[in-house]
Amino acid sequence: MTTLAIAGGRVLRPDLTVTTADVLIDQDGGEIREIGPDLAADADETLDAGGSLVTPGFVNGHCHVAMTLLRGYADDKPLDAWLQEDIWPAEGELTADDVRAGAELGLVELIKSGTTAFADMYFHVPEVAAAVEEAGLRARLGHGIVTIGRDEDAAREDARTSLEIAREYDGAADGRISTAFMPHSLTTVGSEYLEEFVPEAREAGVPIHYHANETADEVAPIVEEHGVRPLEYAVDRGMLEPEDFVAHGVHVDEHEIDLLAEAGTGVIHCPASNMKLASGMAPVQRMLDAGVTVGLGTDGAASNNDLSMLDEARDAAMLGKLAADDASAVPAEAVVEMLTRGSADAIGLESGRLEEGAPADLAVIDLERPHLTPRHDLVSHLAYAAAAADVRHTICDGRVLMRDREVLSLDETAVRERAADHAADLVSRAE
Numbered sequence: 516m517t518t519l520a521i522a523g524g525r526v527l528r529p530d531l532t533v534t535t536a537d538v539l540i541d542q543d544g545g546e547i548r549e550i551g552p553d554l555a556a557d558a559d560e561t562l563d564a565g566g567s568l569v570t571p572g573f574v575n576g577h578c579h580v581a582m583t584l585l586r587g588y589a590d591d592k593p594l595d596a597w598l599q600e601d602i603w604p605a606e607g608e609l610t611a612d613d614v615r616a617g618a619e620l621g622l623v624e625l626i627k628s629g630t631t632a633f634a635d636m637y638f639h640v641p642e643v644a645a646a647v648e649e650a651g652l653r654a655r656l657g658h659g660i661v662t663i664g665r666d667e668d669a670a671r672e673d674a675r676t677s678l679e680i681a682r683e684y685d686g687a688a689d690g691r692i693s694t695a696f697m698p699h700s701l702t703t704v705g706s707e708y709l710e711e712f713v714p715e716a717r718e719a720g721v722p723i724h725y726h727a728n729e730t731a732d733e734v735a736p737i738v739e740e741h742g743v744r745p746l747e748y749a750v751d752r753g754m755l756e757p758e759d760f761v762a763h764g765v766h767v768d769e770h771e772i773d774l775l776a777e778a779g780t781g782v783i784h785c786p787a788s789n790m791k792l793a794s795g796m797a798p799v800q801r802m803l804d805a806g807v808t809v810g811l812g813t814d815g816a817a818s819n820n821d822l823s824m825l826d827e828a829r830d831a832a833m834l835g836k837l838a839a840d841d842a843s844a845v846p847a848e849a850v851v852e853m854l855t856r857g858s859a860d861a862i863g864l865e866s867g868r869l870e871e872g873a874p875a876d877l878a879v880i881d882l883e884r885p886h887l888t889p890r891h892d893l894v895s896h897l898a899y900a901a902a903a904a905d906v907r908h909t910i911c912d913g914r915v916l917m918r919d920r921e922v923l924s925l926d927e928t929a930v931r932e933r934a935a936d937h938a939a940d941l942v943s944r945a946e
């Protein structure tokens with residue numbers, strides 16, 4: 516057994532207590548073997564965590580990682596106009612190589628901000644999967660289906676692609692990649708395609724992930740056309756099961772919150788995207804009170820505009836209080852749960868907890884920083900004060916992906932330059 520010790524840090528345990536301990540990792544099995552004192556002496560490799568907080572790696576529950584290419588391309592518009600006028604025309608020009616370049620840039624950003632697992636909906640998934648394999652992260656990937664504006668053959672082919680990709684890539688990258696069937700949303704995919712393909716996804720045993728109840732404009736047409744709220748419509752089509760997870764859940768009423776809780780379907784809250792596109796404020800505290808599994812996601816870098824989950828945690832706490840008109844709503848502990856175990860549970864991964872036998876997915880945060888001084892409460896610091904640049908080391912599946920802020924699995928400079936070139940070409944083709 517090859518072992519790695521994360522030595523001398525303060526370790527955030529699943530009950531959110533913090534103890535000074537070493538973490539011993541079995542690198543062959545990719546899992547945490549032991550947490551306790553004096554474990555470093557016999558380890559094959561040691562990472563210094565002195566003056567640092569060792570946390571579960573953050574889990575980004577909803578992303579479009581290759582959208583880094585469109586960061587700053589179109590800002591200051593609401594969702595529908597942003598997609599229709601700017602994003603979809605540009606995405607129409609995307610090549611597989613563009614997606615590989617954009618995905619690698621996004622993965623460097625995730626690693627540098629302490630994220631070890633993410634869920635991603637996009638196009639050219641084989642390229643995203645190849646980038647994930649190389650970068651060493653864990654991911655649940657899927658091809659996003661859009662059928663509006665397409666003829667029947669093209670629409671059906673798009674849905675079939677999503678299913679085939681989900682079947683083919685499940686278990687790829689030594690098991691670090693899992694998949695889902697991913698209709699873009701309940702309004703951009705026709706009900707006939709949901710009715711035809713959701714049962715096939717169930718037979719294939721893959722979860723379903725989609726954008727739901729993101730804007731008020733998305734709720735109204737479903738109510739008008741079908742006479743039910745979007746998540747009732749989803750239940751009628753078999754799309755609200757325990758393994759499924761939806762992005763956003765901003766405009767959900769009490770009955771829909773109960774449906775989510777009863778079904779065990781996770782919700783990925785994306786506060787930065789919701790604020791930037793002025794989509795609304797998700798009732799996060801009400802969902803938590805009802806027993807809904809809530810995780811956090813950045814959404815794409817074009818609506819955020821970064822992929823830092825620590826930013827997302829702070830935004831979730833702030834916006835959750837505003838939404839509830841209550842400063843005690845969405846407290847630091849709830850945010851840290853969402854950042855780690857909440858997202859992992861929602862997207863169906865075992866990560867998000869530091870305990871023996873858990874996947875060795877960790878982030879080490881440098882606490883010796885002015886904005887993290889004094890240190891009354893490290894859970895508070897994680898929720899409100901820590902930033903991406905404070906992350907020292909990132910480990911996924913027992914492999915060190917970043918050591919002392921140097922990304923080891925990808926060449927950061929080359930990735931950055933390649934992505935900038937692809938972004939410039941993409942935008943010039945789109946104009």
Ligand SMILES: CSC[C@H]1O[C@@H](n2cnc3c(O)ncnc32)[C@H](O)[C@@H]1O
Pocket residue numbers: 579594598602603606636637638658659660661699726729788814815818
């Ligand atoms: C069909 S692949 C995914 C698709 O989703 C688009 N997208 C990015 N952010 C959002 C969002 O907040 N709501 C809905 N759709 C979004 C992305 O540009 C791709 O086209």
Ligand SMILES: [Zn+2]
Pocket residue numbers: 577578579726762814815
């Ligand atoms: Zn999205």
